[in-house]
Amino acid sequence: xxxxxxxxxxxxxxxxxxxxxxxxxxxxxxxxxxxxxxxxxxxxxxxxxxxxxxxxxxxxxxxxxxxxxxxxxxxxxxxxxxxxxxxxxxxxxxxxxxxxxxxxxxxxxx
Amino acid sequence: xxxxxxxxxxxxxxxxxxxxxxxxxxxxxxxxxxxxxxxxxxxxxxxxxxxxxxxxxxxxxxxxxxxxxxxxxxxxxxxxxxxxxxxxxxxxxxxxxxxxxxxxxxxxxxxxxxxxxxxxxxxxxxxxxxxxxxxxxxxxxxxxxxxxxxxxxxxxxxxxxxxxxxxxxxxxxxxxxxxxxxxxxxxxxxxxxxxxxxxxxxxxxxxxxxxxxxxxxxxxxxxxxxxxxxxxxxxxxxxxxxxxxxxxxxxxxxxxxxxxxxxxxxxxxxxxxxxxxxxxxxxxxxxxxxxxxxxxxxxxxxxxxxxxxxxxxxxxxxxxxxxxxxxxxxxxxxxxxxxxxxxxxxxxxxxxxxxxxxxxxxxxxxxxxxxxxxxxxxxxxxxxxxxxxxxxxxxxxxxxxxxxxxxxxxxxxxxxxxxxxxxxxxxxxxxxxxxxxxxxxxxxxxxxxxxxxxxxxxxxxxxxxxxxxxxxxxxxxxxxxxxxxxxxxxxxxxxxxxxxxxxxxxxxxxx
Numbered sequence: 001x002x003x004x005x006x007x008x009x010x011x012x013x014x015x016x017x018x019x020x021x022x023x024x025x026x027x028x029x030x031x032x033x034x035x036x037x038x039x040x041x042x043x044x045x046x047x048x049x050x051x052x053x054x055x056x057x058x059x060x061x062x063x064x065x066x067x068x069x070x071x072x073x074x075x076x077x078x079x080x081x082x083x084x085x086x087x088x089x090x091x092x093x094x095x096x097x098x099x100x101x102x103x104x105x106x107x108x109x110x
Numbered sequence: 111x112x113x114x115x116x117x118x119x120x121x122x123x124x125x126x127x128x129x130x131x132x133x134x135x136x137x138x139x140x141x142x143x144x145x146x147x148x149x150x151x152x153x154x155x156x157x158x159x160x161x162x163x164x165x166x167x168x169x170x171x172x173x174x175x176x177x178x179x180x181x182x183x184x185x186x187x188x189x190x191x192x193x194x195x196x197x198x199x200x201x202x203x204x205x206x207x208x209x210x211x212x213x214x215x216x217x218x219x220x221x222x223x224x225x226x227x228x229x230x231x232x233x234x235x236x237x238x239x240x241x242x243x244x245x246x247x248x249x250x251x252x253x254x255x256x257x258x259x260x261x262x263x264x265x266x267x268x269x270x271x272x273x274x275x276x277x278x279x280x281x282x283x284x285x286x287x288x289x290x291x292x293x294x295x296x297x298x299x300x301x302x303x304x305x306x307x308x309x310x311x312x313x314x315x316x317x318x319x320x321x322x323x324x325x326x327x328x329x330x331x332x333x334x335x336x337x338x339x340x341x342x343x344x345x346x347x348x349x350x351x352x353x354x355x356x357x358x359x360x361x362x363x364x365x366x367x368x369x370x371x372x373x374x375x376x377x378x379x380x381x382x383x384x385x386x387x388x389x390x391x392x393x394x395x396x397x398x399x400x401x402x403x404x405x406x407x408x409x410x411x412x413x414x415x416x417x418x419x420x421x422x423x424x425x426x427x428x429x430x431x432x433x434x435x436x437x438x439x440x441x442x443x444x445x446x447x448x449x450x451x452x453x454x455x456x457x458x459x460x461x462x463x464x465x466x467x468x469x470x471x472x473x474x475x476x477x478x479x480x481x482x483x484x485x486x487x488x489x490x491x492x493x494x495x496x497x498x499x500x501x502x503x504x505x506x507x508x509x510x511x512x513x514x515x516x517x518x519x520x521x522x523x524x525x526x527x528x529x530x531x532x533x534x535x536x537x538x539x540x541x542x543x544x545x546x547x548x549x550x551x552x553x554x555x556x557x558x559x560x561x562x563x564x565x566x567x568x569x570x571x572x573x574x575x576x577x578x579x580x581x582x583x584x585x586x587x588x589x590x591x592x593x594x595x596x597x598x599x600x601x602x603x604x605x606x607x608x609x610x611x612x613x614x615x616x617x618x619x620x621x
Contacts, residue, residue: 014139014290015537058312063353066319082355086588094354095537107295108305109350109385109421109535109571 005031017098017105024052024102032100036091040100044088046075051101061098061106114544116583117201119552123519125194126203133204137250138538141288148297149396153286161285162240166223168281169216173224179277182269183220186210192261192271197526198254201545206251209261209271215248216278249287252278254542256532257390257423258483263523275532276392283391291536292387299400304349304383310336313379316352320362330604332369334361337411338376343368344408345377346384346428346449347419348571357574360420360593366602367456367595370465375417378407384424385571390533397427401435414443417450420593422482422531422570425451429489451491453569456598457501460508466603469511475565476512477597478557479503480550480577481525482570496522502594506567509601514561520553528568530576543576544583551584558586567594 002009003016005027011019016032018024029048033040040048050070054062062070064082072080085093094106117126140155152158173180192209194200199207206212214236221228221237228237238244257272282288298307308316317334324332335341345368351361368375381404388397408416416439418428428449433439439448447454459465479502485491491498499522507513520526529546557563568574568591577591 058309058315060306060308060312063308063312063316063319063358064355065323065358066316069319069323104307106306106353107291107298108353109348109575110306110354 003028003031003035015099015105018102021102021104028102029100036096044097044100047071047085047088047093047097048101050074051097051103055101055103061094061103064094067093114541114583117545117548119548119555119584121556123200123549123552126200128205128208129203130205133198133202133207133254133542134247134250136254136539136542137246138253138534138536139290140249141283141290141293145290145293145297146283146286146288148300149283149288149293149391149393151283151286151288151293153288155290156286157242157245158286161245164285165219165240165245165281168284169220169277170224172277172281173220176273176277178270178273182213182274183217183224185267186213186217186269187267189266191264191266192269195261195264196255197258197260197529197549198256198542198546201529201548202254202542204254206247207254209255212251212255213269213271213274215244215251216274219244245282245285245287248278249282252282253289253534253539256483256527256530256534256546258527258531259487260483260524260526263487272532276389278392279390280392283393289391289533291538292391292533295385296387296391296396296400299383299387299403303380303403305385305387306349306353308349308352308382310379313352313377313382317377320358320365324362324365328604328607330369330607332365332604334365335376337379338374339411341374341376341411341413343373343375343415343417344381344404344411344413345375345417345419345452346381346404346424347377347452348384348421348424349382350571350575351419352382354571354575355578356589356591356593356596357420357571359596359599361595363593363595363597363599363602364419364452366599366604367452367459367465370602370604371455371459376411376413378411380410381407384418384421384428386424386427387533389423389427397431398435401427401432404432405436409441415446415450416442416448417452417455419452420569420571420595422484422572425491426484426488452595453491453501453505456595457492457505460505466605467509467601468603469509469601471600472510472597473512475510475592476514476561476563477506477510477592478514478516478554478561478563478566479506479521479594480516480528480566480568480573481521482568482573483525483527483531485569486525487523499523502567502569506594506597509597514557514563516553516557520549526550526553528570528573528576529580531570531572535572535576540579544580547576547580547584551580551586554586555584565590565592567592567597569594
């Protein structure tokens, strides 16, 4: 069940995660967010971009404390918590934001 | 939040009207070849050629290998004691979720091919032919059992439903119908070392972050070491402890306890996972291979002891089988149990007066405790009957002033599963998870209303993640679930951590 992005058909898995990470482009996040009735703001993009940078270095999404700490440093302490992240990504920063960022879904007991 | 029909909670449990097939649509994603192969299973998200003969042969092998399974297939007298004991039945009302009915999905095939009356007079004894429809029904309903064994507590013959589910899942995986969630995870353990797929550099980065965090909060350098050779203790903990909330607050707590006790410890990047999903899929070979990683890590690091973090089924595997799966452990210090649970360690420290504790740090909460099924019914923490119920409560009460238990029929060995155990903690089973959480949510709501409880503590990564997800659907908030060692972490006062610093940390948090 591929998704349509800028006229290209991209393969996603059963849960809507991009099958091939290299096919990601910002429009992928826009298309996925639109399908879930979410409008991406600069605040969302801060998170998505951080996830992508971290993934490039470590081959995994950041742990929640790594993420909140980085957000706190960059955007101010009041935003460095998971409550802020859940406000942005109601399905959970780990899963929803990873999906938009083209990362694989975090698996396990999370 | 996605839309689901959430069952109503009541002041007293209500047994639902039995309905046929209302959950027959529920089934997790099948594992594609890429997730089957690393585990030694055939197929690509569907039945393989010759599946029928393979099914019968495999069932035959299992009946010979596991005498318990043979007994469970023969001994049920349909007394009905189990029918209303399953959280998935209570939450869904589906007839096949009465444990006896779910077991019968395998039993009726067993009768057809392995009993004389079933071979000659199938209709008289409820035996059925093995068809694709029968197999699909099994795939659906054997993934509506969390292997929690609550029904077994009430069975006069002690039939272990979990074992029947495990056998069925193992057979299904071997004919091409493995479950994506569990199998993908086991593949990651083999490849990377943990369920998450957290590689060593990310693990080190995460643990360094925790060191910084604890130092900021307390002013004390508490170490969170990775792969440190010569450490006394190897901590084996669920990888969710590195990754998720509230799990990570528990991990912070383990580190503080070790620090206060003055012992050296480490986690291993090779065995950076306590969980053993080999148990969930009922496959011995995979369970063993996962366990052996712990042995290799313990040898390589030269540790003297092994301690497990807060993880329910991991402790079941470790407590019951670690010696047969990955022993002998004669290279470890014989003065300590192999393995040991983190709660045993902390409880000992409390008994010996090693920890300086200020329970008033947790005064803003009133706690209750959720017994994890695999610890309550399948293992023990401590060394006397029932100590697995008492030790967690003892530790909580040592670090919290306000505690109330939930209703008697929902705790200790009669505890309800969180609704996400046994390899079902996956988004493709969200409807089942939400409905299966009903009995626990009901008991929690009642103790919130009657006793003013504000938070529920748990000692299992699955329970913690499941409750984080389902609490909002039942009108509560995700942060009402906490780790037991998170409570310890809040209350512990480390040497050199003067009160000023503690107060500063508090004001910081409030700000």
